[in-house]
Amino acid sequence: MRDIFPPTGPELSAKSWQTEAPLRMLMNNLHPDVAENPHELVVYGGIGRAARTWDDFDVIVESLRDLEADETLVVQSGKPIAIVRTHEDAPRVLIANSNLVPRWATWDHFNALDRKGLMMYGQMTAGSWIYIGTQGIVQGTFETFAEAGRQHYDGDLAGRWILTGGLGGMGGAQPLAAVMAGACCLAVECDETRADFRIRTGYCDEKARTLDDALAMIDRWTGAGEAKSVALIGNAADIFPEILRRMQDGAPLPGGRPDIVTDQTSAHDPVHGYLPQGWSVAEWRSKQETAPKEVEAAAKHSMRVHVAAMVDFWNAGVPTLDYGNNIRQVALDEGLADAFAFPGFVPAYIRPLFCRGIGPFRWVALSGDPEDIYKTDAAMKRLFPENAHLHRWLDMARARIAFQGLPARICWIGLGDRHRAGLMFNEMVASGELKAPVVIGRDHLDSGSVASPNRETEAMKDGSDAVSDWPLLNALVNTASGATWVSLHHGGGVGMGYSQHAGVVICADGTPEAARRLERVLWNDPASGVWRHADAGYESARECARAHGLRLPRILG
Amino acid sequence: MRDIFPPTGPELSAKSWQTEAPLRMLMNNLHPDVAENPHELVVYGGIGRAARTWDDFDVIVESLRDLEADETLVVQSGKPIAIVRTHEDAPRVLIANSNLVPRWATWDHFNALDRKGLMMYGQMTAGSWIYIGTQGIVQGTFETFAEAGRQHYDGDLAGRWILTGGLGGMGGAQPLAAVMAGACCLAVECDETRADFRIRTGYCDEKARTLDDALAMIDRWTGAGEAKSVALIGNAADIFPEILRRMQDGAPLPGGRPDIVTDQTSAHDPVHGYLPQGWSVAEWRSKQETAPKEVEAAAKHSMRVHVAAMVDFWNAGVPTLDYGNNIRQVALDEGLADAFAFPGFVPAYIRPLFCRGIGPFRWVALSGDPEDIYKTDAAMKRLFPENAHLHRWLDMARARIAFQGLPARICWIGLGDRHRAGLMFNEMVASGELKAPVVIGRDHLDSGSVASPNRETEAMKDGSDAVSDWPLLNALVNTASGATWVSLHHGGGVGMGYSQHAGVVICADGTPEAARRLERVLWNDPASGVWRHADAGYESARECARAHGLRLPRILG
Ligand SMILES: NC(=O)c1ccc[n+]([C@@H]2O[C@H](COP(=O)([O-])OP(=O)(O)OC[C@H]3O[C@@H](n4cnc5c(N)ncnc54)[C@H](O)[C@@H]3O)[C@@H](O)[C@H]2O)c1
Numbered sequence A, B: 001m002r003d004i005f006p007p008t009g010p011e012l013s014a015k016s017w018q019t020e021a022p023l024r025m026l027m028n029n030l031h032p033d034v035a036e037n038p039h040e041l042v043v044y045g046g047i048g049r050a051a052r053t054w055d056d057f058d059v060i061v062e063s064l065r066d067l068e069a070d071e072t073l074v075v076q077s078g079k080p081i082a083i084v085r086t087h088e089d090a091p092r093v094l095i096a097n098s099n100l101v102p103r104w105a106t107w108d109h110f111n112a113l114d115r116k117g118l119m120m121y122g123q124m125t126a127g128s129w130i131y132i133g134t135q136g137i138v139q140g141t142f143e144t145f146a147e148a149g150r151q152h153y154d155g156d157l158a159g160r161w162i163l164t165g166g167l168g169g170m171g172g173a174q175p176l177a178a179v180m181a182g183a184c185c186l187a188v189e190c191d192e193t194r195a196d197f198r199i200r201t202g203y204c205d206e207k208a209r210t211l212d213d214a215l216a217m218i219d220r221w222t223g224a225g226e227a228k229s230v231a232l233i234g235n236a237a238d239i240f241p242e243i244l245r246r247m248q249d250g251a252p253l254p255g256g257r258p259d260i261v262t263d264q265t266s267a268h269d270p271v272h273g274y275l276p277q278g279w280s281v282a283e284w285r286s287k288q289e290t291a292p293k294e295v296e297a298a299a300k301h302s303m304r305v306h307v308a309a310m311v312d313f314w315n316a317g318v319p320t321l322d323y324g325n326n327i328r329q330v331a332l333d334e335g336l337a338d339a340f341a342f343p344g345f346v347p348a349y350i351r352p353l354f355c356r357g358i359g360p361f362r363w364v365a366l367s368g369d370p371e372d373i374y375k376t377d378a379a380m381k382r383l384f385p386e387n388a389h390l391h392r393w394l395d396m397a398r399a400r401i402a403f404q405g406l407p408a409r410i411c412w413i414g415l416g417d418r419h420r421a422g423l424m425f426n427e428m429v430a431s432g433e434l435k436a437p438v439v440i441g442r443d444h445l446d447s448g449s450v451a452s453p454n455r456e457t458e459a460m461k462d463g464s465d466a467v468s469d470w471p472l473l474n475a476l477v478n479t480a481s482g483a484t485w486v487s488l489h490h491g492g493g494v495g496m497g498y499s500q501h502a503g504v505v506i507c508a509d510g511t512p513e514a515a516r517r518l519e520r521v522l523w524n525d526p527a528s529g530v531w532r533h534a535d536a537g538y539e540s541a542r543e544c545a546r547a548h549g550l551r552l553p554r555i556l557g
């Protein structure tokens, strides 16, 4: 049982910051405060790992410590394969995780390879070494809930409540994001240890063991106009229909009917991610090993029940959204014909941002010193003085979000702003204002980096949802632009067969060479999202491309 | 109706040879002597295109003419999307063709997108601009037939004959390769214009309209010990079973039973690639537009008949091989349970070469002058004085293979040899011995560049046939190493859902910068095949890795 802590401070343990950065970030992904199950190398999202085995981890670390400025480490599904000679403007690490030829891109085939030790599930930022704990998802969830509030409740969520499921690595952000957006939240979670973890880290306020208790709290808080959250220990496939039944009974429901319904159980992984109805958590975990087929069948059956209830909420007029866990697809495959009645969160709330290259921009202080992040917070406010929304977010994040592992910050900014922020951080490193370099990265859930027809690219205007040329080009362009590490993944949050996506991280080490790379990478990366949406026919993307002088001869003429 | 001819000679039409090279090679792919159907932008392999539309072609050409030394053109399924700023050691063109998220990676979905103008089928070297006409395939086919001869007939194919189908872009190489390997060949081709084209270009000797006539020729040639070839106009799904019937009748078959059986119809594309039994070619072509579903069903049914005959040949003791067109999979899906009774050509004959990074190495004289190729032929013989097999091939190729479009040469060499050849060519350009720069590339069918479980990665030792991390890493590494253009494709010769693969081309323009890139790219590219096979447990790959000092810490220890 090893506990991993990244080195901190200004001393190098590798030969340069360009290799120290991936080394610290790999270790940070496995930090006990960051990873969901670090001893199994699991970072988040069910089985999303940072390395295939501990032996692989050790050799990656050794290789990075040894890597020269013109060498590149090649990693295949969490296993270090080769050290090759490239050049100083090339990435120091190139990663491909969980990719399968389409006809074989199923959980069955993946699990068989995984059992043989030939594969690893990389999720998005787990296998690409830029997970920053639950904070990463808070911002996205906050933006989504806030946008839903704007669209359905005149921008005011006071006295309203959100029903959801799942308090895992991602889902754990929901109660806090809801509260930040001004709403109450009832989150159904079957694993009490997960609920306790969220309460301990300040992401959730209370715990309840019965629906009655939970609804009583919701009733009290909404009545008082207080934004608070409760974790209800239970199975979402039981609780969602039960709330619906009470709603439809006509008897007044304490707290009133939910105002927004969503879910973040790990439905994308039917063997490891979703507790079947009527099972204990212990039974579920042991059968994942001994009877995976049985778990899968039972979980899928329960998901159908769960989604049927969500469809009924939707039909009853409650804004309901799929939060990107592929649960509608499972239900459809199980025979629920109208599983896709309610929308995914991207077309409903996020795509307009993607059209302008706006998405999750995150950075991490390799020094390990929270002061470095507070300094960048302040610098961001100075750099974008008129962005009131950004200022509010940065203030709330500082007040409410505890750092996990290396101090990090996230905000959503787009093309034209990202490279300015990156260059500013680089100068702050150069001047000594920050104690050590900073890495800048993003989730794979971004505007140009993913093809995922049930999530990020659901219902594209031109029908190009499934075209995965785009994330592949994103990875090639980031490699050609000089990112510090680049990754290509399959599966991610929606599971085997359903998505392909690319990750990028770049290290601002304060050198002029890094500045040139930052300028290219942090321009081209969001730009790739703008082209992708401009090509699909979104007028706002075309406007954004024109405004920023992108050269798209066939699209803009 | 436009005819495209690449510029030739030492004058630039673009701003540098690094951009002139992709420009000439794109045009060369559409040269009337190179492309199978240039007016439709189809290069080879059914519908493998060089650009999505003529407008796209024009903008690609314009963009390349204009491109600066630190800019990169991004091409998505044959459409030029963006011109981005990178740096001088980055590729000048990055391409992704025909990639679809696995769950949607079907012909149905692809064809729907293609009809909407959102996609293009890139095949392998069609959409990545390094097709060199039928010559490209002659070497591979020759090596395969020669190896089959070594394994089954003591290396002597005199008096023996090969039965096959299809004389298209690739399949057209079969009669010549057979003859070069010392055997006769009977190739069944339904489209007379294709047969005539092969006869006109010297790849096939005779034409027959009936099986009796064709067998009489085979009888005469094999009897006389002459290696000659005949194209029989007919449907392979009729002719293969008919020969089998005659063989099984017991009556002596003129020419005797076939000694090797294979097939190169475009079975990978059931709508455009395979004529159903009982249909005329004209009816087939028109229904491809008006009733694609009907064509597909009928073609698949005929393929089952065709493969059933191949299985019977195999069971009768005739060496039978799948030549990578996925026809066994179609027959299996159609219910032929033992469709995979006979092997693919890769595990049977090619994998031992792949383990040493040996695969198709090709180069093209951008001058357009055949003398430049003859000079490189001679230089290759000097560089590899003890490689008698290579010398024989180069001599035969010069004697028997007519150039198509820009003069080109191909041979199979591996890790440790490719970069030496590349550096030598670069010096020959620098010294003025060659009249203009040379491009060096390869097919995607190479040791580290493809995952294709029914073809290149069939029956891998560790069961990792479907793991496509490898070709993605190959493309990322080639991009990071400074290739001139890099591509990532899906589908290729085996069709939608069945493969992912990467292409690479690099221009030797005689500069020291190009020399540095050549050394990296032509080392790392074949090395990626050696790691891939070393990781899969092939001892010869591990030996090769050790002998060449590859740094594979987890594999070699
Ligand atoms: N951006 C997005 O699209 C996005 C964002 C966040 C999460 N997601 C998706 O949401 C899902 C959750 O992500 P995660 O990282 O939190 O996963 P996780 O595996 O860490 O957490 C899932 C949680 O759900 C709980 N759970 C499982 N079955 C349950 C049931 N029947 N009832 C109640 N609780 C149950 C588990 O105990 C666990 O705590 C994933 O599928 C992820 O891909 C998508």
Ligand SMILES: NC(=O)c1ccc[n+]([C@@H]2O[C@H](COP(=O)([O-])OP(=O)(O)OC[C@H]3O[C@@H](n4cnc5c(N)ncnc54)[C@H](O)[C@@H]3O)[C@@H](O)[C@H]2O)c1
Pocket (backbone or CB within 6 Å): B036, B044, B045, B046, B047, B137, B140, B165, B166, B167, B168, B169, B170, B171, B172, B188, B189, B190, B191, B194, B234, B235, B236, B237, B263, B264, B265, B266, B267, B268, B269, B273, B274, B275, B276, B323, B324, B325, B326, B445, B455, B492, B493, B494
């Ligand atoms: N390296 C490899 O694995 C490899 C090499 C060469 C070819 N291939 C595969 O072989 C196939 C052929 O390639 P190509 O480029 O020559 O394709 P192509 O489409 O240019 O040619 C196919 C030919 O087959 C003919 N044909 C179709 N149906 C027929 C039938 N029923 N009977 C007789 N002839 C018929 C067509 O008229 C055409 O001339 C492809 O599937 C390709 O991927 C694979």
